[in-house]
Structures are given as structure tokens and as C-alpha cells.
Amino acid sequence: MAKLFNPLQVGAYTLSHRVTLAPMTRLRTTQPGDVPSAMMADFYGQRASDGGLEIVEAASVSVQARSYLGAASIYHDDQMEGWQAITKAVHAKGGRVFLQLIHGGRQSHVEMTGGVDPVAPSVVPFDGVAVTKDGFVPASPHRALGIDEIPGIVEDFRAAAQRAKDAGFDGVELHAANGYLVDQFIQDGTNQRSDSYGGPIQNRVRFLRETLEALISVWGAERVGVRISPSGEWGGISDSDPEATFSYVASVLDSYKIAYLHVIEPRVKGDDTLHHDHAPVATKYLRKHFSGPIIAAGGFDRESAIAIVESGDADLVAFGRHFSSNPDLPYRLKHDLPLTPYVRAAFWGGSEKAYSDFLTYEESQALETRTTVDEAENA
Template identity: 45%
Template sequence: MHDRSTLFAPARFGALPLANRIVMPPLTRSRALPDGRPGPSARRYYTQRASAGLIVSEGTAIMPEAVGNPDIPGLWTPEQVTAWKQVTDAVHEAGGTMVAQLWHTGRASHPSLQPGGKLPVAPSAIAISGTTFARDGRVPHVTPRALETEEIGGIVDRYGRAAENARAAGFDGVELHAANGYLIDQFLQDSANRRTDGYGGAVENRARLLREVLDTLTAAVGADRVGVRISPSSTFQDMADSAPVALFTHVLDALSPRGLAYLHLVEPGIVGDDSTAARRPADGIDSAWVRGRYPGRLIAAGGYGREQALRAVESGTVDAVAFGRAFIANPDLPDRLARDARLTEADRATFYGGDDHGYTDYPTLAEQPPAARG
């Protein structure tokens, strides 16, 4: 067995205590109730995985207009807060630490998911190519409505309220979703942001929304309970920037002095929930590049196997590693990694929506027959 003083060692990320360096990242499962409360099996699903050093909740909408997928949970009503409290209480009772990922999907939504059937909002009126999940299946993306300058402050405020609700719901902190082509990322990257006001043009302006939201989250819950997720290399949802190194150098310079709990980086080669061999200039922005420019705690996600994760943490390149698909199918993943046991493969057909099949019925190692344990 590998030395347990590395990937399996406890750590502290700001105010967050981690029992190990193995992170469950945000995983959209589309099993919430119509009113945005987490579904009835969410408590069991997350508690089964409470041995993770840190659980980051599935993306959780900050307001009705932030919803971009069917059946995703929210944090804008008292009923949602109450339902999440049952989840976090159970995770804490099982010894886990859990933060809420705060999500606004921006243009990556559809009128069927918006209040009153309105257009989704974005930095600019530029549609994503291809199709998206709507209320009744996949449909072409629509051209979003560009936000008016005076509207943006209201969205920033809603992030702060969602963070306060997250703490009231028992979450240990929050993670700002600034990755994967959603609202914050749309403002950052100039393929989606063609604004001419103070939120567009120069890198400093395009990063303004990120800075303002972080100011609000910090005021709401404290910087040491705030994480941020970015995906500089992902082309998911038409993301691209004309000068990605300059952009994300600025982003890291803005994040570094803030005393955040952590930065969560999606490594190159990951696009949405798939892997890709496609290359772009930002593919050089990996964990080693970030480590040289960001002094705080760093979580890396994307394509890690056991040995790669052990080496990354042992070398100090990252402080923790997130395992997405592996955590779906292996609720006891830290134990399996410690034992170098065989991992169950996740069933992609059950990732989004449906019942408890492919959600809470994956067995632990102890529950599997000996022949399946590897």
C-alpha cells in the first residue's frame, strides 16, 4: 500500500476540515423535485459518499433564472434550505465536509426552464451551437438576451443571498461555479462576451463579475469558506478566448490575495462530462502552470487515476484530487483507493434523471462479492 501520508492524509482548506485529499466534485444528476428541493434520495446519495475529504454539491441554482437543466436543485427558497439541511446534517453525522456549488447557467438554458418562458440571459446575445436539455428533451440552443448593465448588480446580490442560504442549510462553505461555459465563464471569455460597458472588452472588465461575486460571497460567509472552480481549457458550450494565458493569469492574480478556501481547476482534456484529445492554446493551463501562479490550496479534476493522483499530491503539484465518475459508481472511493481495489464502472445511461438506479444502488467494496473486489 502506498504511504498514507499523502492522498489519504487530512488537511485544512481555509475553514474546511478534510479527512483526506480525495474530493467529490459537483456532479449534476437531475433528480431534484420540481420546486428545486433536492430529491428524496439525495440525503442517502451524499451520505453514502461522506468519506470523501470534501463533497462539493451538484450545481445548485442561485435563483429561478439561473436554472439551465431540468430537475436541478436551488438555494433561493426556505423550503430548499430546509431540504438541504437534512442532507448536510446527515453528511456531518457521517463525518463528512460539504460545500454548495453556486450556479447560474446564463445562456446555457432554455425558455422552457425560465420563469414565464423568457429568454435566458448572458453577457452578449450569442447562442451556443448545438442542442441543450429543455423541459421535454433536447432542443437547439436559443439566442440569449444580453444583460443590461444595471441588471448585473442584482445577480451579484443573489449570489450573496444563496451563500447565506447555503450556510443556513448547514453547508460548510460554497464553491463559485466559474467554469464549463456558464455565466461567470461566459463573462470571462471573449468568445461569449462582446460587451462594450465596464463588464466587457479588456480582461480586467471581463473578470469584473467574478471579482464582484467573490466580494459578495466573502462578505456573506468569509473568504475561508469560499472556493472557485475554473476550466481554462474546456471548449464545452463554445468556450474559447483569444488570449487565454493573459486572461487566466489575470484571474489567478485576482484570486491569489483573497485567502480563499481553495481553487478547483478542471485540467485540460475534459469537456463537460467527456474526455477529449483536442488541443487549444489554453491546454498549457494545467495544475503545474496554476501551481506556479497561485499560492493557495489547489484541487485538480479531470482524468486522474489512482497512481497519478498519488504522485500529484505527493509532489505538491496539487493539494487534493477530485474524482467525478469514479465517485458516482464507488460510494466508498477513498477506501477503495487506499486498498488499491478494483473500481466499479459508472453507467452513463443513469447519470441524468431517473430513479435510484445508478444513483444510490452502487455497492461498497464490503457489499460486493469477493470475486468482484479485485
């Protein structure tokens, strides 16, 4: 049996397999208020498995942190019932579920931030996008955070972590990837500060440390993960020496003994694959700097997932696109069954169609059998 389907201890939890649901922004909350919808509870419940790990889509920690209309948030009481329905659905099937926490930083628009300018470590030219009632639109001009504002954002992360705990999650993941605020502080293409949060890498990871410590204060390190994207291109992010930068980041995270390090391979950008034949590179060089479990994400299929876990460069593999259309993906991968194609047009918002209406393999086989019988009887 391939190690991909073997048990593994991840932080405080023993998982029965290593096929993880990746966080995917699907824009299915109820508006106004970013309230988790019933179809979201269906979606996550369908994809839960006994002893499996799901990482729920990025939830904004404040109004200022929002980037996309319809995306998740966790900053007010009216959202809690929806989040509780999601955790109950996953736990009913014996699964574990972490919530990813995010601040969008400069990747936003004044319609999403309550009318105030998006914020970033520094003002750097940026031609990214946000999502408003008008769909994808250019991001609003951003401003640099004052050093006195940073503790308030750290507190927003802590408060969101507490809400996640109250909602019944098993842990939280800090979104430090894809060019959002934490990543903007880490990488020198977006962080041009000259104070204690900028300059050398030791300063640029200060915001990462402070937000991580806020999450740990609520959960303990064994129930907190961190996601990074070395050499990622989403969000106009860049660094002059990404391998050195993220090797240092991995070493810092290792010192906290967190539950896991979640690494997006640079061959993907958001929901697109940039380099189809590009072998994983980030997990390979990060492995020697991080001693805990590593989750690899980005462009994996069954063969490459098995290979990277067997190599030891990663311990788990996160799937997004294939999991979106295959609610029983761990079962299909274990038994080498055909996969239902994903529907790209349904990724960024919509209804239950091509979201929570996909069938498991057993359900599709039963439907096929019934259809064959009905056709024979009506012949």
C-alpha cells in the first residue's frame, strides 16, 4: 500500500490517510454578511472522510481583510451558525477540519473594505483584481500600514481564531501565501519598509511570527498550520531570492512545532497550471528546513501524489480541482478509479450546480445501473 493511503500523525490528530482537501475560494456565502450557506455545509460534508483532513476556504478576519464578494469571513456573530453547520457535517463522517484565516491586504477594493483604502506593507505598483458586485474588477489603490496599526490586525487574527474554535473547528491555518497580506510582508518585492517590519528577512517575517503566535495563543501550536507559496505568481508577488527567503521561513515555522507546513508548488497560479511537466521543487528544498509534516499542493494527480509522499519530500498532498468534482476523492485515488472532470466555469461563484451536486463513484455506478435497467424495461 502506498504511503499516501497510510495513517499519519499531524499535530494533535491521527489521520487515516494523507489525501487532503485544499482550501478553495468558491464564493458561495450568503449575502449580505458573508454568511456560510447551506450548500457550503453540503459541499464540505460530502468531501469528508473518516480520519481525513479538510482545510476550509480562506475566511477574512475583518471587513478590511475582505477581497472577494461571496468569499468567506469569520468576524461577526451572524456567521457562526453557518460555520457550525460545516464543522458538524465534517465531524459526522469522522473527518478533521481546519479553517484557513486570511487578510487580503492590497488585493482588495474599497467596496469590499467598507470604503477604506486597502492596506499593504508598502505602496508598490499593483495591477491585481478584487471581486465586487460587478465581478472581477481592478484592485483599488492601496496605502502603507502605519506601524501602530499592525497590533490591531494581529488581534483580528486572534479573535478569528477564537471564533473558529467556538464554531467547532479542529484547528486553523494561517494563509501566508498567494500574495495576500502576510505574504506581502515576507517577500521583498512588496515589502520595502525600513522599520522593524522591513529590510532583512528577520524583520520581514515579524508579522508572520506575530500573527502565528496569536493563533497559537488560542489553539496551541499542534492545532495550527501555515500555508506558503515560494515563487508563486498570484497577486503580483515576488522576491529577489525566494529559496533563501522561504528556507528561512520554514526554519522559523519549524521552531514553533506547528501541526504542518502547507506548500503550494510554483507550477500553479490560483486555479491554473502554469507548467504541466514541472516537477515539484519547493517541497524538496524546504524539507531540510522543516521537520514536521509537509502538505504539498499544486497540480498533483494520483501518480505524482504517491511519488512525492514516497520520496519523503512531503507527507500529505492537498487537492483542489480534482476534489471539487470528486467528493470521494480519497477512495477513488486509493482504488485507482476514474475521476469526474472538474467544471472550471463553476469555480468562482454560482449555485449548487457543479458544486455540491457531484456524485461519488458508488452513486454514479448505481445511477448508471438504474438507467440501464430502465432503458431495458422501456425497450
